[in-house]
Amino acid sequence: MKKYKNFLDLGAQPLANNYLKKFQLNNKEKKYRLKVGFNIENKLVSINKPLSSKIMFNKNYPYRSSMSKTMIQSFKILSKIIKKRFKPKKILEIGSNDGSFLKNFSKNKTIGIEPCSNVEKITKKIGFETYAEYWNKKIAKKILKRKGMIDLIYSANTISHIQDLDEVFESINILLKDNGVVILEDPSLLECLKRNTYDQFYNEHIYVFSLIGIENILKKHNFEVFHIQNLKIHGGSNRYFIKKKGCNIKINPSVKSNRSKEIKFGLKKLKTYHAFAKRVYRSRQKLKNLFEKLKAKKKIIVGYGVTAKSTTILNFCKIGKNYIPYFLDTTFDKQNKFTPGTKIPIYKYRGLDKNKIDYAFLGAWNFKEEIFKKEKKFISEGGKFITHTPQPKII
Ligand code: JHZ
Helix, strand or coil, X not given: XXXXXXXXXXXEECCCCCCECHHHCCCCCCCEEEEEEEECCCCCEEECCCCCHHHHCCCCCCCCHHHCHHHXXXXXXXXXXXXXXXXXXXXXXXXXXXXXXHHHCCXXXXXXXXXXXXXXXXXXXXXXXXXXXXXXXXXXXXXXXXXXXXXXXXXXXXXXXXXXXXHHHHHHHHHEEEEEEEXXXXXXXXXXXXXXXXXXXXXXXXXXXXXXXXXXXXXXXXXXXXXXXXXXXXXXXXXXXXXXXXXXXXXXXXXXXXXXXXXXXXXXXXXXXXXXXXXXXXXXXXXXXHHHHHHHCXXXXXXXXXXXXXXXXXXXXCCCCCCCCCXXXXXXXXXXXXXXXXXCEEEECCXXXXXXXXXXXXXXXXXXXXXXXXXXXXXXXXXXXXXCCCCCEEC
């Protein structure tokens, strides 16, 4: 019997972070059929046909973790916890992006691994030791030779982007001290299902992890989770604190309570995922109806924050320029380009003017609080936002 069961079809999707330049608009864009499935054996949820890392993570990568105050703040808080509790002499970050996490530590203590050389360069330029490499046994061995064993390995929103999880943990095993700690942070499958955030699935996000899925992989490599924090970030993420089995750190009760929560919600059962898929197809219809209704009233809707996630929504729901004439975004590398697949222009963020805009569609819904704070004026003048989560609605 096949152990991998598809449950959701998100249709033909372009590369989620491949913002198009003007001259590329007439070229045929490559699309990939995006389906999501559940492995009934190890309980992992993943996309069906992951693309090669080289296609997605290369020198043209536009995402910058420093573009959100929420992310910067979250890294700051975590680094204080790390310094106080674990006192690491050497820290390695897998997927260090533009250095927003590493910046919280002294340069002589850190090593960053980042395959997208355009963002890796940013971190290197400010004096941090970084390697423009994919995380694998080869780079782990190279670092072991140069720097010795590592006390703490951190990775946020990266492991879920790597298909071969065995390679991930075998590589960690090469470098991590016996009493070392691994901290991983990725969107939570439980929150994704509760909030109907199907846009957590796009070609970069190969997995959306649950604790029970992660534990099945860790077991194979002699690791275990000893603490778990539920974070608000990225629409609900889990931060897993991991140690080698046999290392005498006590297991925190948060592990058992998270496991029970996931099992109670049904994350071990295929029927839970089929029910989620039904909600997703309904959500698509509702969002389309909402856009249609506002369009009929001649309302102006712009996009706010263009994200890999919004690529999934726009292409799955077939929402294009006819509904959203343009997106606004603060990331330089996305500006003056066009959204993948739907080809909506992206302009530099310049504030929301209620005289010109009625509604803003939240592509970056995961930073809603930060955005609402920034857009107090627009809101006080009667400006409204549109979101698709947990249900398509106006807020
Ligand atoms: P944001 C990326 O996903 C890709 P995306 C990646 N695969 C991943 O896992 C997550 O990040 C972590 C803009 N913005 O973070 C900035 C504003 O314009 O949700 C960003 O372009 N104004 C690695 O693409 C975008 O929104 C604002 O006030 O889904 C947010 O992108 C704020 C707060 C953001 O990542």
